[in-house]
Amino acid sequence: MSAPSVPLVLNTTSASVELARSLGLRLVDEWSEQPDQLHVFFDEGRLVIGLAPHNRENPVAVDFELSLRNRHPGKELLLKAVGGSRNRATVLDATAGLGRDSFLMASYGCTVTMCERMPVVAALLADGLRRAGRSYDCAEIASRMDLRQENAAAYLAGLAEADCPDVVYLDPMFPVSGKSALVKKEMRLFHSLVGLDEDSGVLLDLALQRARHRVVVKRPPKAPYLGERKPQLSIAGKAVRFDIYPLKAFAK
Numbered sequence: 001m002s003a004p005s006v007p008l009v010l011n012t013t014s015a016s017v018e019l020a021r022s023l024g025l026r027l028v029d030e031w032s033e034q035p036d037q038l039h040v041f042f043d044e045g046r047l048v049i050g051l052a053p054h055n056r057e058n059p060v061a062v063d064f065e066l067s068l069r070n071r072h073p074g075k076e077l078l079l080k081a082v083g084g085s086r087n088r089a090t091v092l093d094a095t096a097g098l099g100r101d102s103f104l105m106a107s108y109g110c111t112v113t114m115c116e117r118m119p120v121v122a123a124l125l126a127d128g129l130r131r132a133g134r135s136y137d138c139a140e141i142a143s144r145m146d147l148r149q150e151n152a153a154a155y156l157a158g159l160a161e162a163d164c165p166d167v168v169y170l171d172p173m174f175p176v177s178g179k180s181a182l183v184k185k186e187m188r189l190f191h192s193l194v195g196l197d198e199d200s201g202v203l204l205d206l207a208l209q210r211a212r213h214r215v216v217v218k219r220p221p222k223a224p225y226l227g228e229r230k231p232q233l234s235i236a237g238k239a240v241r242f243d244i245y246p247l248k249a250f251a252k
């Protein structure tokens, strides 16, 4: 596996300079000639990341309005995994990424704290949240989502007992072959940006100590258990499996 690549900030608006400074990335005025080079830039009011245009691949942004349209209410396995539709759990999404799963959980009524340790990914997520906060359809859901740009292990370790979440949710990087073109593109992007989350077994151990009710781990259907820890329950669909480590039942 090659080392994660460092994106460049493409100078498209006056905000690009501050973005490059805050992310500690190089600001450039032109697309790089390198075929695999990622660029972060503002495009029509959104922060996006992607390859140069000759690759003919649309850049990726966090788009919660699209996530809302693509929901399948009542059918999502994630809802069952985090505790069912009557559950208004507090969730720590310890591997927030582009926030799709967080948004889904918040749309069920969960209050979600999101930890994302990669500054570029956290910036994309913050930008998506900002736009969701101004969207008629998404604002109420986004109001239940709180982003922290930090390592979830440090966040969990520092929590006071009374502030521990009901559920800790983990979706660490894993070498998968997603079926849809979008999933493939996003997974490729994550692989080149983030690499593999090799420390996620340790994060699971900590999550099991700090969650009040359960820990849920998202895996590809045939993947080994995270940290070789066998869950008490798994719910599997065609593309994904949720391993559930129940600790204490939710109140009825």
Ligand SMILES: C[S@@+](CC[C@H](N)C(=O)[O-])C[C@H]1O[C@@H](n2cnc3c(N)ncnc32)[C@H](O)[C@@H]1O
Binding pocket: 094, 095, 096, 097, 098, 099, 100, 101, 102, 115, 116, 117, 118, 121, 150, 151, 152, 153, 171, 172, 173, 174, 190, 194, 197, 203
């Ligand atoms: C596969 S992605 C998660 C995708 C996410 N579930 C979604 O719906 O968009 C994994 C993300 O978790 C982040 N991550 C992994 N370990 C972390 C940790 N200990 N603390 C914070 N973020 C972490 C990685 O940087 C990466 O962005």
